[in-house]
Structures are given as structure tokens and as C-alpha cells.
Amino acid sequence: MSQDIRPADIRSVAVIGGGTMGSGIAAACAAAGRDVLLLEASDALADKAKVRVDALAANDAERSLFRDKIAVGTMERDLPRLSACDWICEAVIETLEAKRAVLSAIEPVRRDGSIVSTNTSGIPLRAIVEDAPARLKRDMLVTHFFNPVRVMRLLEIVTGPDTRPDACETLSAFLRGKLGKGLVTAKDTPNFIGNRIGLYFILSGLHAGAGHRAAGVDIARIDALLGAPVGFPGTALYGLVDLIGLDVIDSIARNLAATLPEGDPGRAVASLPAAERRMAERGQHGRKSGGGFYRMQKAADGSKLKEIFDPEAETWNAARKVALGPDSADLATLFFADTPDGALLRDVLGGTLVYAADLVPDISDDIVNVDRAMRWGFAWGKGPFELIDSIGPARLIARLRQEGRPVPHMLAVLEKAGAKSFYDAQGYLGIDGRVRPLPPE
Numbered sequence: 001m002s003q004d005i006r007p008a009d010i011r012s013v014a015v016i017g018g019g020t021m022g023s024g025i026a027a028a029c030a031a032a033g034r035d036v037l038l039l040e041a042s043d044a045l046a047d048k049a050k051v052r053v054d055a056l057a058a059n060d061a062e063r064s065l066f067r068d069k070i071a072v073g074t075m076e077r078d079l080p081r082l083s084a085c086d087w088i089c090e091a092v093i094e095t096l097e098a099k100r101a102v103l104s105a106i107e108p109v110r111r112d113g114s115i116v117s118t119n120t121s122g123i124p125l126r127a128i129v130e131d132a133p134a135r136l137k138r139d140m141l142v143t144h145f146f147n148p149v150r151v152m153r154l155l156e157i158v159t160g161p162d163t164r165p166d167a168c169e170t171l172s173a174f175l176r177g178k179l180g181k182g183l184v185t186a187k188d189t190p191n192f193i194g195n196r197i198g199l200y201f202i203l204s205g206l207h208a209g210a211g212h213r214a215a216g217v218d219i220a221r222i223d224a225l226l227g228a229p230v231g232f233p234g235t236a237l238y239g240l241v242d243l244i245g246l247d248v249i250d251s252i253a254r255n256l257a258a259t260l261p262e263g264d265p266g267r268a269v270a271s272l273p274a275a276e277r278r279m280a281e282r283g284q285h286g287r288k289s290g291g292g293f294y295r296m297q298k299a300a301d302g303s304k305l306k307e308i309f310d311p312e313a314e315t316w317n318a319a320r321k322v323a324l325g326p327d328s329a330d331l332a333t334l335f336f337a338d339t340p341d342g343a344l345l346r347d348v349l350g351g352t353l354v355y356a357a358d359l360v361p362d363i364s365d366d367i368v369n370v371d372r373a374m375r376w377g378f379a380w381g382k383g384p385f386e387l388i389d390s391i392g393p394a395r396l397i398a399r400l401r402q403e404g405r406p407v408p409h410m411l412a413v414l415e416k417a418g419a420k421s422f423y424d425a426q427g428y429l430g431i432d433g434r435v436r437p438l439p440p441e
């Protein structure tokens with residue numbers, strides 16, 4: 001007979017699927033001193049998972065800790081061992097069928113009160129548990145880790161209407177306290193928070209790019225503008241696309257086209273633009289394929305030469321330093337300037353900020369979780385609402401009206417509340433227009 005032991009702490013962990021994410025989650029838990037059972041689909045795949053975990057060890061001591069703490073096995077042979085685990089984390093491939101199949105296999109063997117999570121990047125939790133027994137619906141939530149697991153601070157938590165609060169609290173305390181994660185509470189909506197906004201920035205930026213390049217703002221300048229002045233990492237837009245890969249972005253875009261709600265502005269950009277499509281078709285995906293928008297070439301004397309791709313001419317040119325001028329120190333001045341640089345920022349950055357401001361409360365109960373998701377998951381120096389505060393909410397609202405564009409939901413809330421900013425010394429602006437104290441990180 002199974003026992004209902006609702007663990008006060010997570011002492012033992014099972015991870016199903018030892019790929020990129022599963023091996024990272026197993027390593028993070030072992031490094032925190034937990035016993036981990038890592039299950040794969042076959043012995044051969046289990047061997048590969050072992051190699052992956054080994055490669056994640058920072059040194060010999062950690063390698064031996066991982067060997068001691070992580071038992072690797074197969075679903076077929078080792079399933080009954082799941083009954084000893086407090087938390088079972090599913091990290092198999094991103095299809096509804098695969099996830100449902102794993103959950104129905106583990107359900108009969110796990111003990112009552114154990115916590116189950118899925119590491120989906122964006123399949124709705126409600127779809128995953130649709131036909132699941134009530135017991136699983138109560139014990140189940142989404143834990144969306146970011147890659148690489150041990151490096152990225154962001155972890156998005158999504159619960160369903162039936163998830164018991166103590167399961168979420170126990171697991172959250174472990175993930176925050178023992179794995180050092182920055183937790184963000186997201187709603188059960190497509191791509192949750194980080195990827196919903198982050199992919200809009202990328203895809204809307206790619207779509208707007210050709211027009212701005214024609215106006216004289218080339219790729220190097222676009223990245224210079226969307227980097228330091230905004231507080232984004234140096235990879236900015238095109239460097240980030242190179243890092244992720246055009247093939248991955250293409251597949252996420254297709255997924256977004258199928259899942260974004262009707263009327264969402266993301267639908268209009270949920271595909272690769274013509275120039276990027278041609279690049280993807282040639283296999284010019286980014287860093288992993290030897291170059292996308294940027295590449296490093298070896299000169300005859302052995303020195304390295306950075307080159308930038310011109311998508312219109314389809315030629316490579318030597319990279320040059322971009323001078324942005326004195327205005328670049330002040331984001332608001334740069335953003336509202338009547339220049340091609342200002343137009344680029346209003347279009348790509350402004351468009352993303354407006355998109356984010358219209359998504360609350362649909363994707364999150366507050367602006368704080370949105371800002372934290374973008375800082376912790378995409379290494380933005382400031383989140384969208386903090387950036388709007390830097391630019392000036394009243395100026396942004398006036399500009400939108402002047403252009404005949406609608407004012408997004410949270411900016412309308414701010415205006416109605418008579419607030420001057422989303423954050424002040426008292427805290428942050430809630431979705432009801434009242435100021436609330438900042439929740440601890």
C-alpha cells in the first residue's frame with residue numbers, strides 16, 4: 001500500500017530524460033547533496049546521459065560526487081525505484097504525446113504525496129494533465145528551467161487550478177534555497193513569460209530589421225543600439241540570434257504561430273523574414289554552423305578577423321567599430337530622437353515594451369515577475385517595466401497617442417492611477433493601480 005508522505009523537504013529526486021536539460025537538473029540536485037535517479041529510454045541512452053552529467057562537473061571532486069549521488073537507469077527496468085522519490089521531474093522531448101506517456105508510466109509507481117513537475121518550454125500544463133487522474137493534477141506543476149541549468153538563474157513556476165499549494169511551496173523552497181534559482185510565477189499561457197517576450201523581441205526585431213537597414217542602420221549599428229544603451233547583453237539582437245540558431249528560432253516561431261491567441265501581435269512575426277529564411281535554407285544558422293550574422297575568420301598572419309553578413313547583398317564584410325555619439329548615454333534621449341537610431345529603438349525596443357505592457361495580467365499577476373523573468377532569463381539589465389520607467393511612461397503614452405496607437409493595458413492602469421512610474425520607494429504598481437511592497441526575490 002502506498003503511503004502519503006508529503007515531504008517537508010526534497011531529499012530524493014528523479015529526473016526522467018537525461019538530455020541537455022535533464023542532465024543539468026540532475027547535476028544541480030546532486031551538487032546540492034540530493035540523491036538523484038536519472039532515467040532514460042534505453043541502456044544506450046542512459047550511457048550517453050552519464051557522459052553528459054560527467055561533462056557538467058566543474059572538477060574531479062564534483063565528478064566523483066555526481067557518480068556517487070546520481071544513479072542512471074532505464075524506464076523499463078528502474079521505474080519501481082520512483083516510489084522512493086520526493087520530486088519527479090520530467091524532462092523528455094517537447095511533445096505532448098511524449099510527456100503524457102511518461103506521466104502515465106510513472107503515475108502507478110510513485111508514492112502518494114510525491115511532487116511531479118514537467119520541464120516543458122511552453123506546452124500548456126492543462127493540456128499535459130487533461131486526462132490525468134485527480135491525484136496527479138494535485139501533485140503536478142511546471143518547473144521551466146533555462147539552459148544551461150546550472151548557470152541560468154531563472155526558473156518559471158506554473159501551477160494548475162488543482163495543484164496543491166503545499167506541493168508548490170515545498171518544491172519552490174528547495175529550488176530557491178538549495179539550487180539558488182530565481183523563481184518567477186507565470187500563468188499557464190503559451191511560452192510562459194521569458195520566452196513569450198524574449199521571442200517577440202527577437203522575431204519583431206528580425207522583421208523590422210530590413211526596413212531599418214534600408215534607412216542606413218546596419219546590423220552592427222542595430223546591435224550597438226540594442227546593447228549597452230538599453231542595458232541588454234552585448235549579443236543584443238543579431239548576436240543573440242547567432243547564439244540560439246536560426247533553426248531553433250524557426251521552430252519556436254512555428255510553435256508560436258500555432259499557439260498564440262487570436263489578435264496577439266506576435267502572430268504577425270511568427271515566421272522567419274525572407275532574408276533570414278534564405279540564410280536558414282543555406283544552413284547559415286549561427287555560431288554552431290560557423291557563422292550566421294557574424295563569423296570569425298583567420299587572417300593570413302593567424303590573427304582573427306570578425307566579419308558581418310549583409311543579408312541584402314549576401315556578402316561578408318569586415319566588422320567595424322560603431323560610434324553612437326554622446327546621446328547614447330541617456331536612453332530616453334536616444335529613444336525619442338527624431339533620427340534613424342531613435343526610429344529603430346522605438347520600433348524594436350518600444351514595440352517589445354508595449355507588447356509586454358499589454359500582456360499583464362494575462363501572463364503574470366504582476367509586473368515584478370515579468371521584469372525578473374527578463375533580467376534572470378535573458379540577462380537584460382532592466383525588465384520591460386523598469387525600462388519604461390527609464391524612458392518615461394508619460395512620454396511613451398504621449399508618443400503612442402501621437403502615432404494613433406493604442407495605449408497598452410498596464411500603461412493605461414498607470415495613467416488611471418495617476419502614477420508617474422511603475423516602481424517607486426514604496427514598491428511597485430499592482431494590476432489594480434495600487435502600490436504594493438516588492439516581494440522578496
Ligand SMILES: NC(=O)c1ccc[n+]([C@@H]2O[C@H](COP(=O)([O-])OP(=O)(O)OC[C@H]3O[C@@H](n4cnc5c(N)ncnc54)[C@H](O)[C@@H]3O)[C@@H](O)[C@H]2O)c1
Binds near residue numbers: 041095
Ligand atoms: N534545451 C533547452 O534550451 C531547453 C530549455 C528549457 C526547457 N527545455 C525543455 O526541456 C525538455 C527537454 O529538452 P532537452 O533540450 O533536454 O531535450 P533533449 O533532446 O536534449 O533530451 C531529451 C531526452 O529525453 C530522453 N527521452 C525521450 N523519451 C524518453 C522516455 N520515454 N523516457 C525517458 N527518457 C526519454 C531522450 O533520450 C533524451 O535524452 C523539453 O521539454 C524542452 O522543451 C529545453
